[in-house]
Amino acid sequence: MAGMDPEVDAVLEAILDEVEDWHGTPHPEQAAHFEEHARALPPGAMGRAAWFVYAGEAWELEGDPGHAKAMYEEAVTDGGPSLLDPRAELLNVLLELGETDRAEEVLDELTVDLRDGRVTETFHVTVGEALELHGRLQEALRWFDAGVTWSESFVGDPDLVCLNGHFRVRRALGLPPDRYDELVERRRQEYLDDLGDDDSLLASTGGGAAGLMTVLYWPAEQFPKVLERYPALLEECGADHAEHRQHVELHLRDLAVGTSAVAVSVGSLDGLVGFAEQQADHAVAASTRAAYAAQCGRLGQTVTWPPGRNEPCWCGSGRKYKRCCGAFRDAG
Numbered sequence: 001m002a003g004m005d006p007e008v009d010a011v012l013e014a015i016l017d018e019v020e021d022w023h024g025t026p027h028p029e030q031a032a033h034f035e036e037h038a039r040a041l042p043p044g045a046m047g048r049a050a051w052f053v054y055a056g057e058a059w060e061l062e063g064d065p066g067h068a069k070a071m072y073e074e075a076v077t078d079g080g081p082s083l084l085d086p087r088a089e090l091l092n093v094l095l096e097l098g099e100t101d102r103a104e105e106v107l108d109e110l111t112v113d114l115r116d117g118r119v120t121e122t123f124h125v126t127v128g129e130a131l132e133l134h135g136r137l138q139e140a141l142r143w144f145d146a147g148v149t150w151s152e153s154f155v156g157d158p159d160l161v162c163l164n165g166h167f168r169v170r171r172a173l174g175l176p177p178d179r180y181d182e183l184v185e186r187r188r189q190e191y192l193d194d195l196g197d198d199d200s201l202l203a204s205t206g207g208g209a210a211g212l213m214t215v216l217y218w219p220a221e222q223f224p225k226v227l228e229r230y231p232a233l234l235e236e237c238g239a240d241h242a243e244h245r246q247h248v249e250l251h252l253r254d255l256a257v258g259t260s261a262v263a264v265s266v267g268s269l270d271g272l273v274g275f276a277e278q279q280a281d282h283a284v285a286a287s288t289r290a291a292y293a294a295q296c297g298r299l300g301q302t303v304t305w306p307p308g309r310n311e312p313c314w315c316g317s318g319r320k321y322k323r324c325c326g327a328f329r330d331a332g
């Protein structure tokens with residue numbers, strides 16, 4: 001696994017950079033290219049397992065878990081280092097394919113590693129979410145629980161994704177709030193209190209009984225147009241599109257703590273301009289944009305959030321959520 005040897009990490013980061021360059025290419029082409037990279041290396045060579053894992057991801061995004069499974073199995077057999085644990089990825093597709101015997105074998109191995117403390121940062125979440133998705137809630141809770149306590153002792157702060165998983169599953173199981181659930185509730189209350197005093201935040205209540213909370217997002221092709229027309233929005237939106245996606249993602253995470261009715265309002269420059277004219281308001285006013293975000297919510301111009309970690313990202317990049325906006329670090 002990664003995280004032990006700086007030289008290994010450097011090679012894995014370089015591979016990841018190369019993978020990033022393939023964004024926007026159709027997934028089957030990516031998968032074929034990544035698999036070629038893997039097969040060009042002798043078994044056990046540095047980077048071989050990592051390339052197979054990326055090939056598996058590309059097939060998953062293409063909606064072909066069978067093909068993804070073959071790639072993850074190759075990575076597991078190889079046994080070399082990879083940023084993501086191929087067994088955790090494999091477990092997810094095996095459960096999806098209903099191959100329960102092999103899934104149990106893989107889960108047993110992962111459980112031994114968990115017990116012996118051989119863990120990586122994304123390991124708990126991937127396994128917990130795979131189990132949750134397939135209705136195995138008690139087991140999912142054990143993994144989220146382990147992830148929360150592991151991150152608390154080794155990173156210093158309980159991991160928010162694990163914390164939310166823990167909260168969600170405990171609620172689904174009808175369990176009473178524990179101290180982590182109380183932490184989740186407290187964070188959410190603090191966030192809502194802050195929102196009351198700060199109207200520059202993008203979040204808005206979508207109106208209606210559902211009380212959907214949305215955050216306004218400018219897709220990649222709209223972002224430069226919006227900033228060109230309204231340079232005053234630079235500070236709020238972020239200096240570039242990556243920063244904008246990060247802002248939106250972090251808002252959504254804060255907003256989503258302890259609730260599920262959260263979505264991305266997908267805005268457009270024409271939409272905002274038209275809305276502001278209709279309301280006889282200035283588009284730069286925060287209240288106009290909050291009302292516009294709410295209208296997007298009512299009109300269904302939204303993307304639900306969060307996507308599954310293995311599903312395409314909400315931002316429209318075509319990458320898996322966990323490899324895209326799901327990978328942004330919480331500033332704390």
Ligand SMILES: [Zn+2]
Pocket residue numbers: 245313314315316317321324325326
């Ligand atoms: Zn994204």
